[in-house]
Amino acid sequence: MIAQLTALLMALLTAFSVSLDTLAAQMAPEGYLMLVNRDYRLPAEYVPEDLVYPQVKHSSSAYQMRSDAAAALEELFAAAKEEAGLTLYAHSGYRSYATQRDIYQRKIRNTKNLEKARLLVADPGASEHQLGLAMDVKNKPNMALNAAFGKTKEGLWLAENAWRFGFIIRYKAEWTDITTYAYEPWHVRYVGKEHAAILQELDIPLEYYVEMLRDTKGEQE
Numbered sequence: 313m314i315a316q317l318t319a320l321l322m323a324l325l326t327a328f329s330v331s332l333d334t335l336a337a338q339m340a341p342e343g344y345l346m347l348v349n350r351d352y353r354l355p356a357e358y359v360p361e362d363l364v365y366p367q368v369k370h371s372s373s374a375y376q377m378r379s380d381a382a383a384a385l386e387e388l389f390a391a392a393k394e395e396a397g398l399t400l401y402a403h404s405g406y407r408s409y410a411t412q413r414d415i416y417q418r419k420i421r422n423t424k425n426l427e428k429a430r431l432l433v434a435d436p437g438a439s440e441h442q443l444g445l446a447m448d449v450k451n452k453p454n455m456a457l458n459a460a461f462g463k464t465k466e467g468l469w470l471a472e473n474a475w476r477f478g479f480i481i482r483y484k485a486e487w488t489d490i491t492t493y494a495y496e497p498w499h500v501r502y503v504g505k506e507h508a509a510i511l512q513e514l515d516i517p518l519e520y521y522v523e524m525l526r527d528t529k530g531e532q533e
């Protein structure tokens with residue numbers, strides 16, 4: 313199984329002309345494959361340098377992203393409109409470490425259950441929103457973010473098409489044990505078009521993908 317997956321990965325990297333030499337830079341801070349989770353945390357002072365507001369409909373004022381990701385989001389939202397007549401709203405993009413800390417603490421207060429809170433909200437430093445490469449997407453401005461979004465026309469379209477614009481659905485229901493986060497059909501993460509296409513094909517969490525790339529690269533050296 314693992315050997316088959318590795319063979320498929322190698323074939324896909326070749327098909328998409330992804331050079332193994334560039335992977336280290338892509339997985340480093342500022343790279344679009346940077347893995348952030350509870351094991352790989354960002355320092356409090358990390359702030360991306362190229363944050364901009366994508367020119368899209370939005371349902372909050374906190375929807376900045378890094379510039380390439382913002383441009384890709386504009387394409388994604390435009391395609392949803394043109395191809396399927398769907399309107400998407402950018403709700404939550406870049407968040408500072410301090411903002412994430414506030415959200416996390418509020419969630420703990422509201423749920424009064426640390427375990428549940430941690431499933432739903434990242435603790436500061438463990439959120440890829442701090443990377444400026446993630447966006448929470450809504451189908452209606454005042455809709456709550458919950459699993460039901462995955463069943464809406466917009467959520468289904470997003471799951472099927474986000475990869476074409478360089479985004480992945482980062483937290484699928486079946487990956488909770490690996491990602492440590494609950495199903496979030498509304499949360500897309502920018503990784504660039506090549507990697508998004510490969511991830512769509514492999515259908516594995518970013519954690520596994522980055523680990524496989526590191527192993528593949530290690531064997532080459």
Ligand SMILES: [Zn+2]
Pocket residue numbers: 441446447448496499500
């Ligand atoms: Zn999110």
